[in-house]
Amino acid sequence: MEFLGTTQNASYCGPRKTCSFNEPLDVQAPVMQECYQPYYLPGYRYLNTWRPSLFHKVSTAQICPEEGATCQGVQKPPTILPSLRAGLFCRYSPHDWDRSHEMQMRGAEASRLWAGRLIGDSMRLMQDKDQLTHQMQEGTCRNLGQRLSDIGFWKSELNYELERLLNENRGLDAIRKRLECAADEVNCPLQVALECLYHREKRIGIDLVHDNVEKNLIQEVDLLKCCQEQMRKLAQRIEIQMRDNRDAQHALERDLEDKNSAQFIDEKCFNLRNTSDCISFFHGVEKVDGTISVPETWAKFSNDNIRHSQNMRANSIRLQEEAKNLFETLSDQMWKQFTNTNLAFNARISEVTDVKNKLQMQLAKVSKREASQDRCPLCHTLTFLPWSQQHLAMLSAHPCH
The missing domain is CATH 1.10.287 (Helix Hairpins)
Structure with a gap:
Protein backbone atom coordinates (compact mmCIF):
# COMPACT_ATOMS: atom_id res chain seq x y z
CA MET A 1 0.00 0.00 0.00
CA GLU A 2 1.32 3.43 -0.95
CA PHE A 3 0.82 6.37 1.44
CA LEU A 4 -0.47 9.71 0.33
CA GLY A 5 2.31 12.17 -0.43
CA THR A 6 4.98 9.50 -0.57
CA THR A 7 6.64 7.48 -3.30
CA GLN A 8 8.11 4.03 -3.33
CA ASN A 9 11.52 5.43 -4.22
CA ALA A 10 11.61 7.69 -1.16
CA SER A 11 14.52 7.38 1.21
CA TYR A 12 12.44 6.19 4.16
CA CYS A 13 11.00 3.31 2.14
CA GLY A 14 14.43 1.83 1.49
CA PRO A 15 16.91 0.14 3.91
CA ARG A 16 17.84 1.75 7.20
CA LYS A 17 20.49 4.45 7.07
CA THR A 18 21.71 7.25 9.34
CA CYS A 19 20.32 10.74 8.84
CA SER A 20 23.13 13.28 8.60
CA PHE A 21 23.36 16.62 6.98
CA ASN A 22 27.06 16.27 6.32
CA GLU A 23 26.77 13.14 4.14
CA PRO A 24 26.78 13.86 0.40
CA LEU A 25 23.66 13.19 -1.51
CA ASP A 26 23.78 10.09 -3.73
CA VAL A 27 21.51 11.11 -6.54
CA GLN A 28 21.60 8.78 -9.55
CA ALA A 29 21.83 10.59 -12.81
CA PRO A 30 19.31 9.64 -15.46
CA VAL A 31 20.49 7.30 -18.18
CA MET A 32 19.89 8.39 -21.76
CA GLN A 33 19.95 6.17 -24.77
CA GLU A 34 19.91 7.38 -28.30
CA CYS A 35 18.46 4.24 -29.83
CA TYR A 36 14.79 3.88 -30.42
CA GLN A 37 12.92 1.14 -28.53
CA PRO A 38 9.67 0.22 -30.25
CA TYR A 39 7.90 -1.09 -27.14
CA TYR A 40 8.38 2.02 -24.96
CA LEU A 41 7.73 5.62 -25.53
CA PRO A 42 10.89 7.71 -25.49
CA GLY A 43 11.49 9.19 -22.03
CA TYR A 44 9.03 7.04 -20.10
CA ARG A 45 11.33 4.10 -19.66
CA TYR A 46 13.66 5.90 -17.29
CA LEU A 47 11.15 7.82 -15.20
CA ASN A 48 11.31 5.27 -12.39
CA THR A 49 15.09 5.36 -12.17
CA TRP A 50 15.39 8.72 -10.53
CA ARG A 51 13.59 10.22 -7.53
CA PRO A 52 12.25 13.73 -6.94
CA SER A 53 14.94 15.97 -5.52
CA LEU A 54 12.66 18.29 -3.53
CA PHE A 55 10.99 15.61 -1.43
CA HIS A 56 14.30 13.88 -0.89
CA LYS A 57 15.86 17.01 0.52
CA VAL A 58 12.92 17.68 2.84
CA SER A 59 12.69 14.09 4.08
CA THR A 60 16.34 13.86 4.92
CA ALA A 61 16.23 17.04 7.08
CA GLN A 62 13.43 15.86 9.49
CA ILE A 63 14.08 16.10 13.26
CA CYS A 64 12.63 13.66 15.71
CA PRO A 65 10.37 15.61 18.19
CA GLU A 66 10.82 13.24 21.09
CA GLU A 67 14.57 12.87 21.22
CA GLY A 68 15.48 16.34 19.87
CA ALA A 69 18.16 14.93 17.63
CA THR A 70 18.59 13.72 14.19
CA CYS A 71 16.63 10.57 13.34
CA GLN A 72 18.84 7.55 13.01
CA GLY A 73 16.13 5.23 11.66
CA VAL A 74 13.30 5.25 9.23
CA GLN A 75 10.35 7.30 10.37
CA LYS A 76 6.83 6.43 9.37
CA PRO A 77 4.97 9.32 7.78
CA PRO A 78 1.90 10.55 9.55
CA THR A 79 -1.40 9.21 8.43
CA ILE A 80 -2.99 12.63 7.87
CA LEU A 81 -0.75 15.39 6.55
CA PRO A 82 -1.66 19.06 6.86
CA SER A 83 -2.53 20.83 3.66
CA LEU A 84 0.43 23.18 3.96
CA ARG A 85 2.85 20.31 4.39
CA ALA A 86 1.20 18.31 1.58
CA GLY A 87 2.26 20.97 -0.88
CA LEU A 88 5.90 20.41 0.06
CA PHE A 89 5.69 16.63 -0.41
CA CYS A 90 4.68 16.56 -4.15
CA ARG A 91 6.17 13.85 -6.33
CA TYR A 92 8.17 15.87 -8.90
CA SER A 93 9.75 19.27 -9.18
CA PRO A 94 9.51 21.63 -12.20
CA HIS A 95 13.05 20.68 -13.03
CA ASP A 96 12.01 17.05 -13.19
CA TRP A 97 9.07 17.98 -15.31
CA ASP A 98 11.26 19.94 -17.70
CA ARG A 99 13.79 17.13 -17.83
CA SER A 100 11.03 14.62 -18.57
CA HIS A 101 9.76 16.66 -21.47
CA GLU A 102 13.27 17.31 -22.63
CA MET A 103 13.96 13.57 -22.61
CA GLN A 104 10.73 12.93 -24.51
CA MET A 105 11.74 15.54 -27.08
CA ARG A 106 15.20 14.06 -27.34
CA GLY A 107 13.75 10.55 -27.73
CA ALA A 108 11.32 11.78 -30.37
CA GLU A 109 14.16 13.59 -32.14
CA ALA A 110 16.35 10.50 -31.96
CA SER A 111 13.50 8.37 -33.30
CA ARG A 112 12.93 10.86 -36.08
CA LEU A 113 16.62 10.87 -36.95
CA TRP A 114 16.75 7.10 -36.91
CA ALA A 115 13.62 6.94 -39.06
CA GLY A 116 15.17 9.44 -41.49
CA ARG A 117 18.35 7.40 -41.64
CA LEU A 118 16.35 4.24 -42.17
CA ILE A 119 14.35 5.90 -44.94
CA GLY A 120 17.54 7.16 -46.56
CA ARG A 273 9.82 -6.28 -70.24
CA ASN A 274 8.93 -5.34 -66.68
CA THR A 275 5.53 -4.18 -67.92
CA SER A 276 4.79 -7.28 -69.98
CA ASP A 277 1.63 -9.28 -69.31
CA CYS A 278 1.42 -12.79 -67.95
CA ILE A 279 4.72 -12.66 -66.06
CA SER A 280 4.88 -15.31 -63.35
CA PHE A 281 7.41 -15.94 -60.60
CA PHE A 282 8.95 -19.42 -60.46
CA HIS A 283 10.86 -19.85 -57.24
CA GLY A 284 14.16 -21.71 -57.48
CA VAL A 285 14.13 -22.04 -61.28
CA GLU A 286 17.57 -20.43 -61.46
CA LYS A 287 18.99 -23.39 -59.53
CA VAL A 288 17.70 -25.95 -62.02
CA ASP A 289 20.39 -27.01 -64.49
CA GLY A 290 18.60 -28.58 -67.41
CA THR A 291 21.37 -27.98 -69.94
CA ILE A 292 23.40 -30.75 -71.51
CA SER A 293 26.10 -28.67 -73.15
CA VAL A 294 28.08 -25.45 -73.01
CA PRO A 295 28.41 -22.91 -75.85
CA SER A 350 32.42 -60.05 -148.61
CA GLU A 351 34.47 -63.26 -148.36
CA VAL A 352 31.37 -65.43 -148.50
CA THR A 353 30.08 -63.40 -151.40
CA ASP A 354 33.32 -63.83 -153.34
CA VAL A 355 33.38 -67.58 -152.72
CA LYS A 356 29.72 -67.79 -153.61
CA ASN A 357 30.29 -65.92 -156.84
CA LYS A 358 33.19 -68.20 -157.73
CA LEU A 359 31.12 -71.25 -156.99
CA GLN A 360 28.28 -69.92 -159.04
CA MET A 361 30.60 -69.23 -161.95
CA GLN A 362 32.04 -72.70 -161.68
CA LEU A 363 28.58 -74.17 -161.39
CA ALA A 364 27.52 -72.26 -164.44
CA LYS A 365 30.45 -73.64 -166.41
CA VAL A 366 29.74 -77.12 -165.27
CA SER A 367 26.08 -76.74 -166.06
CA LYS A 368 26.96 -75.46 -169.54
CA ARG A 369 29.27 -78.33 -170.11
CA GLU A 370 26.68 -80.81 -169.02
CA ALA A 371 24.15 -79.29 -171.34
CA SER A 372 26.26 -80.03 -174.39
CA GLN A 373 25.52 -83.52 -175.76
CA ASP A 374 28.72 -85.17 -176.92
CA ARG A 375 28.97 -88.73 -178.48
CA CYS A 376 31.48 -91.37 -177.68
CA PRO A 377 34.26 -91.40 -180.32
CA LEU A 378 34.43 -95.21 -180.34
CA CYS A 379 30.79 -96.22 -180.63
CA HIS A 380 29.24 -92.94 -181.43
CA THR A 381 26.81 -93.26 -178.45
CA LEU A 382 25.49 -90.19 -176.52
CA THR A 383 27.11 -89.42 -173.24
CA PHE A 384 26.29 -86.69 -170.80
CA LEU A 385 29.36 -86.91 -168.68
CA PRO A 386 32.03 -84.25 -168.61
CA TRP A 387 35.12 -84.85 -170.62
CA SER A 388 37.22 -85.78 -167.65
CA GLN A 389 34.72 -88.33 -166.51
CA GLN A 390 34.12 -89.51 -170.08
CA HIS A 391 37.76 -90.40 -170.55
CA LEU A 392 37.76 -92.29 -167.28
CA ALA A 393 34.68 -94.19 -168.23
CA MET A 394 36.08 -95.05 -171.64
CA LEU A 395 39.20 -96.42 -170.11
CA SER A 396 37.63 -98.35 -167.32
CA ALA A 397 34.12 -99.61 -167.94
CA HIS A 398 32.94 -98.83 -171.41
CA PRO A 399 31.57 -101.97 -173.12
CA CYS A 400 33.05 -101.09 -176.42
CA HIS A 401 36.56 -102.02 -175.38
Whole structure:
Protein backbone atom coordinates (compact mmCIF):
# COMPACT_ATOMS: atom_id res chain seq x y z
CA MET A 1 0.00 0.00 0.00
CA GLU A 2 1.32 3.43 -0.95
CA PHE A 3 0.82 6.37 1.44
CA LEU A 4 -0.47 9.71 0.33
CA GLY A 5 2.31 12.17 -0.43
CA THR A 6 4.98 9.50 -0.57
CA THR A 7 6.64 7.48 -3.30
CA GLN A 8 8.11 4.03 -3.33
CA ASN A 9 11.52 5.43 -4.22
CA ALA A 10 11.61 7.69 -1.16
CA SER A 11 14.52 7.38 1.21
CA TYR A 12 12.44 6.19 4.16
CA CYS A 13 11.00 3.31 2.14
CA GLY A 14 14.43 1.83 1.49
CA PRO A 15 16.91 0.14 3.91
CA ARG A 16 17.84 1.75 7.20
CA LYS A 17 20.49 4.45 7.07
CA THR A 18 21.71 7.25 9.34
CA CYS A 19 20.32 10.74 8.84
CA SER A 20 23.13 13.28 8.60
CA PHE A 21 23.36 16.62 6.98
CA ASN A 22 27.06 16.27 6.32
CA GLU A 23 26.77 13.14 4.14
CA PRO A 24 26.78 13.86 0.40
CA LEU A 25 23.66 13.19 -1.51
CA ASP A 26 23.78 10.09 -3.73
CA VAL A 27 21.51 11.11 -6.54
CA GLN A 28 21.60 8.78 -9.55
CA ALA A 29 21.83 10.59 -12.81
CA PRO A 30 19.31 9.64 -15.46
CA VAL A 31 20.49 7.30 -18.18
CA MET A 32 19.89 8.39 -21.76
CA GLN A 33 19.95 6.17 -24.77
CA GLU A 34 19.91 7.38 -28.30
CA CYS A 35 18.46 4.24 -29.83
CA TYR A 36 14.79 3.88 -30.42
CA GLN A 37 12.92 1.14 -28.53
CA PRO A 38 9.67 0.22 -30.25
CA TYR A 39 7.90 -1.09 -27.14
CA TYR A 40 8.38 2.02 -24.96
CA LEU A 41 7.73 5.62 -25.53
CA PRO A 42 10.89 7.71 -25.49
CA GLY A 43 11.49 9.19 -22.03
CA TYR A 44 9.03 7.04 -20.10
CA ARG A 45 11.33 4.10 -19.66
CA TYR A 46 13.66 5.90 -17.29
CA LEU A 47 11.15 7.82 -15.20
CA ASN A 48 11.31 5.27 -12.39
CA THR A 49 15.09 5.36 -12.17
CA TRP A 50 15.39 8.72 -10.53
CA ARG A 51 13.59 10.22 -7.53
CA PRO A 52 12.25 13.73 -6.94
CA SER A 53 14.94 15.97 -5.52
CA LEU A 54 12.66 18.29 -3.53
CA PHE A 55 10.99 15.61 -1.43
CA HIS A 56 14.30 13.88 -0.89
CA LYS A 57 15.86 17.01 0.52
CA VAL A 58 12.92 17.68 2.84
CA SER A 59 12.69 14.09 4.08
CA THR A 60 16.34 13.86 4.92
CA ALA A 61 16.23 17.04 7.08
CA GLN A 62 13.43 15.86 9.49
CA ILE A 63 14.08 16.10 13.26
CA CYS A 64 12.63 13.66 15.71
CA PRO A 65 10.37 15.61 18.19
CA GLU A 66 10.82 13.24 21.09
CA GLU A 67 14.57 12.87 21.22
CA GLY A 68 15.48 16.34 19.87
CA ALA A 69 18.16 14.93 17.63
CA THR A 70 18.59 13.72 14.19
CA CYS A 71 16.63 10.57 13.34
CA GLN A 72 18.84 7.55 13.01
CA GLY A 73 16.13 5.23 11.66
CA VAL A 74 13.30 5.25 9.23
CA GLN A 75 10.35 7.30 10.37
CA LYS A 76 6.83 6.43 9.37
CA PRO A 77 4.97 9.32 7.78
CA PRO A 78 1.90 10.55 9.55
CA THR A 79 -1.40 9.21 8.43
CA ILE A 80 -2.99 12.63 7.87
CA LEU A 81 -0.75 15.39 6.55
CA PRO A 82 -1.66 19.06 6.86
CA SER A 83 -2.53 20.83 3.66
CA LEU A 84 0.43 23.18 3.96
CA ARG A 85 2.85 20.31 4.39
CA ALA A 86 1.20 18.31 1.58
CA GLY A 87 2.26 20.97 -0.88
CA LEU A 88 5.90 20.41 0.06
CA PHE A 89 5.69 16.63 -0.41
CA CYS A 90 4.68 16.56 -4.15
CA ARG A 91 6.17 13.85 -6.33
CA TYR A 92 8.17 15.87 -8.90
CA SER A 93 9.75 19.27 -9.18
CA PRO A 94 9.51 21.63 -12.20
CA HIS A 95 13.05 20.68 -13.03
CA ASP A 96 12.01 17.05 -13.19
CA TRP A 97 9.07 17.98 -15.31
CA ASP A 98 11.26 19.94 -17.70
CA ARG A 99 13.79 17.13 -17.83
CA SER A 100 11.03 14.62 -18.57
CA HIS A 101 9.76 16.66 -21.47
CA GLU A 102 13.27 17.31 -22.63
CA MET A 103 13.96 13.57 -22.61
CA GLN A 104 10.73 12.93 -24.51
CA MET A 105 11.74 15.54 -27.08
CA ARG A 106 15.20 14.06 -27.34
CA GLY A 107 13.75 10.55 -27.73
CA ALA A 108 11.32 11.78 -30.37
CA GLU A 109 14.16 13.59 -32.14
CA ALA A 110 16.35 10.50 -31.96
CA SER A 111 13.50 8.37 -33.30
CA ARG A 112 12.93 10.86 -36.08
CA LEU A 113 16.62 10.87 -36.95
CA TRP A 114 16.75 7.10 -36.91
CA ALA A 115 13.62 6.94 -39.06
CA GLY A 116 15.17 9.44 -41.49
CA ARG A 117 18.35 7.40 -41.64
CA LEU A 118 16.35 4.24 -42.17
CA ILE A 119 14.35 5.90 -44.94
CA GLY A 120 17.54 7.16 -46.56
CA ASP A 121 19.17 3.75 -46.30
CA SER A 122 16.04 2.15 -47.73
CA MET A 123 15.98 4.61 -50.61
CA ARG A 124 19.67 4.07 -51.31
CA LEU A 125 19.18 0.31 -51.14
CA MET A 126 16.22 0.54 -53.49
CA GLN A 127 18.20 2.71 -55.89
CA ASP A 128 21.19 0.38 -55.72
CA LYS A 129 19.05 -2.69 -56.31
CA ASP A 130 17.14 -0.95 -59.08
CA GLN A 131 20.39 0.09 -60.74
CA LEU A 132 21.83 -3.39 -60.28
CA THR A 133 18.66 -4.94 -61.69
CA HIS A 134 18.75 -2.55 -64.64
CA GLN A 135 22.39 -3.40 -65.32
CA MET A 136 21.70 -7.12 -65.06
CA GLN A 137 18.74 -6.80 -67.41
CA GLU A 138 20.88 -4.90 -69.90
CA GLY A 139 23.57 -7.56 -69.63
CA THR A 140 20.98 -10.29 -70.08
CA CYS A 141 19.54 -8.49 -73.10
CA ARG A 142 23.02 -8.24 -74.62
CA ASN A 143 23.64 -11.92 -73.96
CA LEU A 144 20.28 -12.85 -75.44
CA GLY A 145 21.01 -10.69 -78.48
CA GLN A 146 24.37 -12.36 -78.93
CA ARG A 147 22.73 -15.74 -78.47
CA LEU A 148 20.11 -14.93 -81.10
CA SER A 149 22.86 -13.79 -83.45
CA ASP A 150 24.72 -17.09 -82.94
CA ILE A 151 21.55 -19.10 -83.48
CA GLY A 152 20.79 -17.14 -86.65
CA PHE A 153 24.30 -17.75 -87.95
CA TRP A 154 24.15 -21.50 -87.37
CA LYS A 155 20.62 -21.63 -88.78
CA SER A 156 21.79 -20.00 -92.01
CA GLU A 157 24.74 -22.39 -92.21
CA LEU A 158 22.49 -25.40 -91.60
CA ASN A 159 19.94 -24.21 -94.17
CA TYR A 160 22.65 -23.61 -96.77
CA GLU A 161 24.23 -27.00 -96.16
CA LEU A 162 20.85 -28.75 -96.14
CA GLU A 163 19.92 -27.15 -99.47
CA ARG A 164 23.21 -28.20 -101.06
CA LEU A 165 22.83 -31.72 -99.68
CA LEU A 166 19.33 -31.99 -101.12
CA ASN A 167 20.63 -30.86 -104.51
CA GLU A 168 23.35 -33.50 -104.37
CA ASN A 169 20.76 -36.11 -103.42
CA ARG A 170 18.63 -35.16 -106.41
CA GLY A 171 21.64 -35.30 -108.74
CA LEU A 172 22.73 -38.62 -107.28
CA ASP A 173 19.25 -40.04 -107.68
CA ALA A 174 19.21 -38.94 -111.32
CA ILE A 175 22.57 -40.64 -111.92
CA ARG A 176 21.31 -43.82 -110.27
CA LYS A 177 18.23 -43.86 -112.49
CA ARG A 178 20.41 -43.31 -115.55
CA LEU A 179 22.64 -46.23 -114.56
CA GLU A 180 19.70 -48.53 -113.99
CA CYS A 181 18.09 -47.46 -117.25
CA ALA A 182 21.36 -47.91 -119.15
CA ALA A 183 21.85 -51.35 -117.62
CA ASP A 184 18.35 -52.30 -118.77
CA GLU A 185 18.92 -50.88 -122.25
CA VAL A 186 22.07 -52.98 -122.68
CA ASN A 187 19.78 -56.00 -122.77
CA CYS A 188 18.73 -55.15 -126.34
CA PRO A 189 22.19 -55.25 -127.98
CA LEU A 190 23.08 -58.22 -125.77
CA GLN A 191 20.03 -60.07 -127.01
CA VAL A 192 20.97 -59.20 -130.60
CA ALA A 193 24.51 -60.52 -130.14
CA LEU A 194 23.23 -63.74 -128.55
CA GLU A 195 20.71 -64.08 -131.39
CA CYS A 196 23.52 -63.75 -133.92
CA LEU A 197 25.53 -66.46 -132.19
CA TYR A 198 22.47 -68.69 -132.06
CA HIS A 199 21.74 -68.28 -135.74
CA ARG A 200 25.38 -68.82 -136.70
CA GLU A 201 25.21 -72.20 -135.01
CA LYS A 202 22.88 -73.25 -137.83
CA ARG A 203 25.71 -73.29 -140.35
CA ILE A 204 26.37 -76.65 -142.01
CA GLY A 205 29.52 -78.51 -142.71
CA ILE A 206 32.66 -76.66 -143.42
CA ASP A 207 30.88 -73.31 -143.02
CA LEU A 208 30.64 -73.91 -139.25
CA VAL A 209 33.96 -72.15 -138.76
CA HIS A 210 35.22 -70.20 -135.71
CA ASP A 211 35.90 -67.03 -137.65
CA ASN A 212 36.59 -63.45 -136.67
CA VAL A 213 32.87 -62.63 -136.59
CA GLU A 214 32.19 -65.24 -133.97
CA LYS A 215 35.12 -64.01 -131.89
CA ASN A 216 33.86 -60.43 -132.01
CA LEU A 217 30.35 -61.51 -131.14
CA ILE A 218 31.60 -63.42 -128.10
CA GLN A 219 33.69 -60.40 -127.06
CA GLU A 220 30.67 -58.16 -127.50
CA VAL A 221 28.51 -60.41 -125.33
CA ASP A 222 31.14 -60.49 -122.59
CA LEU A 223 31.62 -56.73 -122.81
CA LEU A 224 27.90 -56.03 -122.58
CA LYS A 225 27.52 -58.31 -119.58
CA CYS A 226 30.53 -56.67 -117.90
CA CYS A 227 29.09 -53.22 -118.57
CA GLN A 228 25.79 -54.24 -117.06
CA GLU A 229 27.51 -55.56 -113.95
CA GLN A 230 29.62 -52.43 -113.52
CA MET A 231 26.64 -50.13 -113.90
CA ARG A 232 24.55 -52.12 -111.45
CA LYS A 233 27.35 -52.23 -108.89
CA LEU A 234 27.80 -48.49 -109.18
CA ALA A 235 24.04 -48.04 -108.81
CA GLN A 236 24.17 -50.07 -105.59
CA ARG A 237 27.03 -47.91 -104.28
CA ILE A 238 25.02 -44.82 -105.12
CA GLU A 239 22.03 -46.28 -103.28
CA ILE A 240 24.19 -46.80 -100.17
CA GLN A 241 25.56 -43.27 -100.48
CA MET A 242 22.05 -41.88 -100.78
CA ARG A 243 21.13 -43.67 -97.55
CA ASP A 244 24.12 -42.05 -95.84
CA ASN A 245 23.07 -38.72 -97.29
CA ARG A 246 19.59 -39.18 -95.87
CA ASP A 247 21.12 -39.82 -92.43
CA ALA A 248 23.11 -36.59 -92.69
CA GLN A 249 19.99 -34.81 -93.92
CA HIS A 250 18.01 -36.09 -90.93
CA ALA A 251 20.73 -34.86 -88.54
CA LEU A 252 20.72 -31.42 -90.18
CA GLU A 253 16.92 -31.18 -90.08
CA ARG A 254 16.79 -32.22 -86.42
CA ASP A 255 19.50 -29.72 -85.49
CA LEU A 256 17.72 -27.02 -87.48
CA GLU A 257 14.44 -27.81 -85.71
CA ASP A 258 16.18 -27.51 -82.33
CA LYS A 259 17.68 -24.19 -83.42
CA ASN A 260 14.22 -22.91 -84.42
CA SER A 261 12.79 -23.90 -81.02
CA ALA A 262 15.69 -22.26 -79.16
CA GLN A 263 15.36 -19.10 -81.27
CA PHE A 264 11.63 -18.87 -80.53
CA ILE A 265 12.27 -19.19 -76.78
CA ASP A 266 15.14 -16.69 -76.76
CA GLU A 267 13.17 -14.18 -78.85
CA LYS A 268 10.30 -14.43 -76.38
CA CYS A 269 12.71 -13.85 -73.49
CA PHE A 270 14.40 -11.00 -75.36
CA ASN A 271 11.06 -9.22 -75.88
CA LEU A 272 9.96 -9.52 -72.23
CA ARG A 273 9.82 -6.28 -70.24
CA ASN A 274 8.93 -5.34 -66.68
CA THR A 275 5.53 -4.18 -67.92
CA SER A 276 4.79 -7.28 -69.98
CA ASP A 277 1.63 -9.28 -69.31
CA CYS A 278 1.42 -12.79 -67.95
CA ILE A 279 4.72 -12.66 -66.06
CA SER A 280 4.88 -15.31 -63.35
CA PHE A 281 7.41 -15.94 -60.60
CA PHE A 282 8.95 -19.42 -60.46
CA HIS A 283 10.86 -19.85 -57.24
CA GLY A 284 14.16 -21.71 -57.48
CA VAL A 285 14.13 -22.04 -61.28
CA GLU A 286 17.57 -20.43 -61.46
CA LYS A 287 18.99 -23.39 -59.53
CA VAL A 288 17.70 -25.95 -62.02
CA ASP A 289 20.39 -27.01 -64.49
CA GLY A 290 18.60 -28.58 -67.41
CA THR A 291 21.37 -27.98 -69.94
CA ILE A 292 23.40 -30.75 -71.51
CA SER A 293 26.10 -28.67 -73.15
CA VAL A 294 28.08 -25.45 -73.01
CA PRO A 295 28.41 -22.91 -75.85
CA GLU A 296 31.60 -24.59 -77.08
CA THR A 297 30.07 -28.06 -77.34
CA TRP A 298 26.85 -26.54 -78.69
CA ALA A 299 28.73 -24.92 -81.57
CA LYS A 300 30.85 -28.05 -82.06
CA PHE A 301 27.72 -30.19 -82.44
CA SER A 302 26.40 -28.08 -85.33
CA ASN A 303 29.87 -27.84 -86.85
CA ASP A 304 30.23 -31.63 -86.77
CA ASN A 305 26.86 -32.05 -88.47
CA ILE A 306 27.88 -29.63 -91.21
CA ARG A 307 31.24 -31.32 -91.69
CA HIS A 308 29.57 -34.73 -91.90
CA SER A 309 27.18 -33.38 -94.52
CA GLN A 310 30.10 -31.90 -96.47
CA ASN A 311 31.87 -35.27 -96.45
CA MET A 312 28.71 -36.94 -97.72
CA ARG A 313 28.42 -34.35 -100.46
CA ALA A 314 32.07 -34.90 -101.42
CA ASN A 315 31.43 -38.65 -101.68
CA SER A 316 28.34 -37.97 -103.77
CA ILE A 317 30.32 -35.73 -106.11
CA ARG A 318 32.99 -38.40 -106.52
CA LEU A 319 30.33 -41.00 -107.31
CA GLN A 320 28.73 -38.71 -109.86
CA GLU A 321 32.07 -38.12 -111.56
CA GLU A 322 32.77 -41.83 -111.47
CA ALA A 323 29.39 -42.53 -113.03
CA LYS A 324 30.02 -39.98 -115.78
CA ASN A 325 33.45 -41.46 -116.50
CA LEU A 326 31.95 -44.93 -116.49
CA PHE A 327 29.32 -43.84 -118.97
CA GLU A 328 31.96 -42.42 -121.28
CA THR A 329 34.28 -45.43 -120.94
CA LEU A 330 31.58 -48.04 -121.44
CA SER A 331 30.08 -46.12 -124.29
CA ASP A 332 33.43 -45.96 -126.07
CA GLN A 333 34.10 -49.63 -125.46
CA MET A 334 30.69 -50.77 -126.64
CA TRP A 335 30.81 -48.53 -129.68
CA LYS A 336 34.30 -49.78 -130.54
CA GLN A 337 33.26 -53.39 -130.13
CA PHE A 338 30.11 -52.79 -132.13
CA THR A 339 32.23 -51.27 -134.92
CA ASN A 340 34.67 -54.18 -134.85
CA THR A 341 31.82 -56.67 -135.01
CA ASN A 342 30.26 -54.84 -137.93
CA LEU A 343 33.60 -54.72 -139.75
CA ALA A 344 34.08 -58.42 -139.15
CA PHE A 345 30.60 -59.08 -140.46
CA ASN A 346 31.26 -56.99 -143.55
CA ALA A 347 34.56 -58.73 -144.17
CA ARG A 348 33.01 -62.15 -143.70
CA ILE A 349 30.07 -61.26 -145.88
CA SER A 350 32.42 -60.05 -148.61
CA GLU A 351 34.47 -63.26 -148.36
CA VAL A 352 31.37 -65.43 -148.50
CA THR A 353 30.08 -63.40 -151.40
CA ASP A 354 33.32 -63.83 -153.34
CA VAL A 355 33.38 -67.58 -152.72
CA LYS A 356 29.72 -67.79 -153.61
CA ASN A 357 30.29 -65.92 -156.84
CA LYS A 358 33.19 -68.20 -157.73
CA LEU A 359 31.12 -71.25 -156.99
CA GLN A 360 28.28 -69.92 -159.04
CA MET A 361 30.60 -69.23 -161.95
CA GLN A 362 32.04 -72.70 -161.68
CA LEU A 363 28.58 -74.17 -161.39
CA ALA A 364 27.52 -72.26 -164.44
CA LYS A 365 30.45 -73.64 -166.41
CA VAL A 366 29.74 -77.12 -165.27
CA SER A 367 26.08 -76.74 -166.06
CA LYS A 368 26.96 -75.46 -169.54
CA ARG A 369 29.27 -78.33 -170.11
CA GLU A 370 26.68 -80.81 -169.02
CA ALA A 371 24.15 -79.29 -171.34
CA SER A 372 26.26 -80.03 -174.39
CA GLN A 373 25.52 -83.52 -175.76
CA ASP A 374 28.72 -85.17 -176.92
CA ARG A 375 28.97 -88.73 -178.48
CA CYS A 376 31.48 -91.37 -177.68
CA PRO A 377 34.26 -91.40 -180.32
CA LEU A 378 34.43 -95.21 -180.34
CA CYS A 379 30.79 -96.22 -180.63
CA HIS A 380 29.24 -92.94 -181.43
CA THR A 381 26.81 -93.26 -178.45
CA LEU A 382 25.49 -90.19 -176.52
CA THR A 383 27.11 -89.42 -173.24
CA PHE A 384 26.29 -86.69 -170.80
CA LEU A 385 29.36 -86.91 -168.68
CA PRO A 386 32.03 -84.25 -168.61
CA TRP A 387 35.12 -84.85 -170.62
CA SER A 388 37.22 -85.78 -167.65
CA GLN A 389 34.72 -88.33 -166.51
CA GLN A 390 34.12 -89.51 -170.08
CA HIS A 391 37.76 -90.40 -170.55
CA LEU A 392 37.76 -92.29 -167.28
CA ALA A 393 34.68 -94.19 -168.23
CA MET A 394 36.08 -95.05 -171.64
CA LEU A 395 39.20 -96.42 -170.11
CA SER A 396 37.63 -98.35 -167.32
CA ALA A 397 34.12 -99.61 -167.94
CA HIS A 398 32.94 -98.83 -171.41
CA PRO A 399 31.57 -101.97 -173.12
CA CYS A 400 33.05 -101.09 -176.42
CA HIS A 401 36.56 -102.02 -175.38
